[in-house]
Amino acid sequence: MKRSGRLTYHLCRLLLGGVFVWAGAAKALDVPAFAGQVAAYQLLPYAWNYTVAATLPYVELLAGALLLANLRVRPAALLLILLNALFIVVLASVVARGLDIDCGCFGPDAGTTPLQALGRDIVLVALAVAVYWQHDRYATTPAV
Amino acid sequence: MNLLQRTLLESLVIAVLGLLAGLTINHRVVIDAFASRLSPPVTAVAPAATGLPQPVLLAEVRELLADGARPVDAREAAQFTEGHLPGALSLPLGELDARLETFRAQVAVGETLVLYCSGYGCPDSFDLGLLLMSAGYLDVRVFEGGLPEWRDAGLPVAKEGGR
Numbered sequence: 209m210k211r212s213g214r215l216t217y218h219l220c221r222l223l224l225g226g227v228f229v230w231a232g233a234a235k236a237l238d239v240p241a242f243a244g245q246v247a248a249y250q251l252l253p254y255a256w257n258y259t260v261a262a263t264l265p266y267v268e269l270l271a272g273a274l275l276l277a278n279l280r281v282r283p284a285a286l287l288l289i290l291l292n293a294l295f296i297v298v299l300a301s302v303v304a305r306g307l308d309i310d311c312g313c314f315g316p317d318a319g320t321t322p323l324q325a326l327g328r329d330i331v332l333v334a335l336a337v338a339v340y341w342q343h344d345r346y347a348t349t350p351a352v
Numbered sequence: 353m354n355l356l357q358r359t360l361l362e363s364l365v366i367a368v369l370g371l372l373a374g375l376t377i378n379h380r381v382v383i384d385a386f387a388s389r390l391s392p393p394v395t396a397v398a399p400a401a402t403g404l405p406q407p408v409l410l411a412e413v414r415e416l417l418a419d420g421a422r423p424v425d426a427r428e429a430a431q432f433t434e435g436h437l438p439g440a441l442s443l444p445l446g447e448l449d450a451r452l453e454t455f456r457a458q459v460a461v462g463e464t465l466v467l468y469c470s471g472y473g474c475p476d477s478f479d480l481g482l483l484l485m486s487a488g489y490l491d492v493r494v495f496e497g498g499l500p501e502w503r504d505a506g507l508p509v510a511k512e513g514g515r
Contacts, residue, residue: 236374236377239378239381240381243381243385244472244496244497245472245473247471247472247497247501248471248472248473248500250500250504254385255382255385255386257385258381258382258384258385259375259382259385261378261381262374262375262377262378262379262381262382263370263371263374263375263378264374265374266370266371266373266374266377267366267367267370267371267374268370269370270366270369270370270373271366271370274366280362280366282359282362283359283360283362283363283365283366284363284366286359286360286363287363287366287367290363307470307500308470308473308474309470309471309472309473309474310472310473310474311473312473
């Protein structure tokens with residue numbers, strides 16, 4: 209039982225890390241395009257859209273890479289919980305304002321609607337919460 | 353310091369490191385954005401060279417329109433009615449086949465067209481631009497910021513019947 213739990217924990221950790229490394233890399237590769245997508249949310253003044261586009265992908269990349277590398281897993285998972293909570297609030301505001309925009313979550317060409325992105329972010333929060341809570345139980349190397 | 357506080361602090365450190373990395377790597381973009389001297393995206397190339405509609409920024413759109421370019425709204429007719437660029441013609445991407453002949457009668461192929469839709473996330477204006485170029489229009493530009501950027505810049509928005 210414990211073994212399957214350990215396997216599930218590591219799969220969740222790798223999946224979460226992989227998703228954010230991918231999301232971060234896709235956006236980091238084209239900062240002006242991502243800035244345009246941030247601007248489409250109509251939440252920030254002009255220059256701040258570029259600041260978010262310049263930095264957010266690297267926060268995601270770093271947190272994802274730490275999860276993949278099995279280093280600082282709890283802080284990385286907590287950061288992703290907070291980040292995704294923020295994304296959920298922002299996407300909810302997009303849905304509430306009826307904006308027809310691409311979420312921009314995975315770079316310029318992903319083509320996800322805000323509602324789809326909202327659903328996906330809720331799943332990602334659940335994944336991050338699971339990694340956070342199960343870390344102490346399963347992270348240590350098993351005695352062979 | 354308890355475990356949650358320490359974890360939060362470490363999360364903060366990760367976030368700050370990520371921010372610093374992003375700012376270091378992209379410092380030029382951020383500085384230029386705050387100095388308002390960002391040049392058009394590097395993908396902006398002349399239409400003749402590529403056969404693609406040319407992206408234009410808000411400042412260029414204003415100049416083009418002042419020089420007599422024709423704004424074309426690629427969104428649905430209902431959205432057009434709610435608000436559009438002054439002087440714009442409505443040509444929803446989905447209704448191109450039905451409306452192209454009327455459009456041709458109104459707009460000469462040599463006119464400069466500025467296409468727009470609902471902003472950066474919206475591909476309709478670019479797709480419409482490709483179709484209009486293949487229909488023979490020579491100078492097709494796409495205003496990627498679209499109506500949201502126009503409106504947020506405090507520029508006038510026309511409503512059908514309102515002017």
